[in-house]
Amino acid sequence: MHTQQTSRKSSLFLMELIIVLFFFALCSAVCVNMFAKANIINRQSYELNKSIIAAQNAAQCFKAANSNTGKLADLLGGAADANAVKIGYDKNWQTTQTENAVYILNINIKKSNGNLNKADITVSKADKVIYSLEVNHLRKTP
Numbered sequence: 001m002h003t004q005q006t007s008r009k010s011s012l013f014l015m016e017l018i019i020v021l022f023f024f025a026l027c028s029a030v031c032v033n034m035f036a037k038a039n040i041i042n043r044q045s046y047e048l049n050k051s052i053i054a055a056q057n058a059a060q061c062f063k064a065a066n067s068n069t070g071k072l073a074d075l076l077g078g079a080a081d082a083n084a085v086k087i088g089y090d091k092n093w094q095t096t097q098t099e100n101a102v103y104i105l106n107i108n109i110k111k112s113n114g115n116l117n118k119a120d121i122t123v124s125k126a127d128k129v130i131y132s133l134e135v136n137h138l139r140k141t142p
Contacts, residue, residue, distance in 0.1 A: 050129035
């Protein structure tokens, strides 16, 4: 009789221990999932902040260069086209060649008939736009 009662108590203790271990495993899985999501949100926030800073810097340089693509490319360290400038950034947001770039900043200048020029500035990563900005500039006449 005594051994039967002892085996019931140990079976009950083992069942309780399994339930507690299952609960802790479930809680740890939820915590790991939350940390992973927090890391993704942190990385996206970092990219957005750096993109905003780069786009605002490009907008100020666009105004300082008086809408001249050559001067703008020199100021930003990028490559100039007819009405566009392209700047590449590596993973640490340092200027690099566009072929090796992780992030690309494009400035497309739309010249108008008057003295008002517009520029669309976009920062993208792997063809996904992170941030976009439109800038208007009243060009100084020589």
